[in-house]
Amino acid sequence: MPDSERKIRVLVAKPGLDGHDRGAKVIASSFRDAGFEVIYTGLHQTPEMIVSASVQEDVDVVAMSILSGAHLTLFPRVKELLNEAGSGHVLLTGGGIIPEDDIAELEASGVGRLFGPGTPTSAAIDYIREWFAGQEAV
Numbered sequence: 001m002p003d004s005e006r007k008i009r010v011l012v013a014k015p016g017l018d019g020h021d022r023g024a025k026v027i028a029s030s031f032r033d034a035g036f037e038v039i040y041t042g043l044h045q046t047p048e049m050i051v052s053a054s055v056q057e058d059v060d061v062v063a064m065s066i067l068s069g070a071h072l073t074l075f076p077r078v079k080e081l082l083n084e085a086g087s088g089h090v091l092l093t094g095g096g097i098i099p100e101d102d103i104a105e106l107e108a109s110g111v112g113r114l115f116g117p118g119t120p121t122s123a124a125i126d127y128i129r130e131w132f133a134g135q136e137a138v
Contacts, residue, residue, distance in 0.1 A: 008132050009059040013041045013050045015078070018068035023095070027063065030121035036128070047074060051081040054090060060135070061128055064094035071098045075111045091131050095119065 012028040014021050021043055028040045039057050041050060054062050062082070066074055079092050095115035098106070103114045113127050 007035060007037045008061065008128060009037045009039070009057065010061040010063055010128065011039045011041065011050070011054045011057060011059045013045050013053075013062060013064045014043045015045050015047060015050060015064055015066060015074045016068050016070050017044065018066065018070075019043055020067050021065070023067075024065040027065065027095070027121055027124060030125065031063075031128075034125045034129075036125075047077040047081055050078055051085055051087070054082065055085050055087055059090060060132060061091040061093060063124070063128075064092070064096075066094060066096040066098070069097070071096060071106065072102055075106050076109060079110055089135075091128070093124070093128070095124070 010031050012024055012031070014024050024040070028038050031038045039053065039059065041053055050062060062078065064074065064078065075092065082088055082090050082092060091112045093112035093114065098114055098116060106114060112131065115124055
């Protein structure tokens with residue numbers, strides 16, 4: 001099927017010890033409602049587990065939800081592992097409780113747009129669709 005007809009495949013992941021997954025489940029449901037294919041990893045995933053699942057599922061996007069404060073460790077580690085796995089083309093995005101300065105640092109290091117509390121789910125959906133359309137044009 002041509003890429004223009006292919007559904008966007010998104011892995012929604014909850015890394016680390018954070019046990020609060022309501023936001024991840026809401027975004028996963030919103031992504032499904034928007035027509036994305038969604039794989040939800042569940043709680044307590046390691047970066048290695050997330051990247052392994054993303055490779056096995058051949059996803060376009062990894063969206064991580066982090067509320068634990070470990071974002072400066074987890075996002076770079078997942079990005080590094082994606083690159084090592086030959087999946088550097090996969091968009092790494094996400095959200096959670098992340099200070100603005102840390103968002104700027106992560107985005108400057110190659111992590112995609114990050115979303116904070118209260119962001120409408122449509123903002124993440126639109127961002128992923130725009131990113132995906134840009135990939136098709138390449």
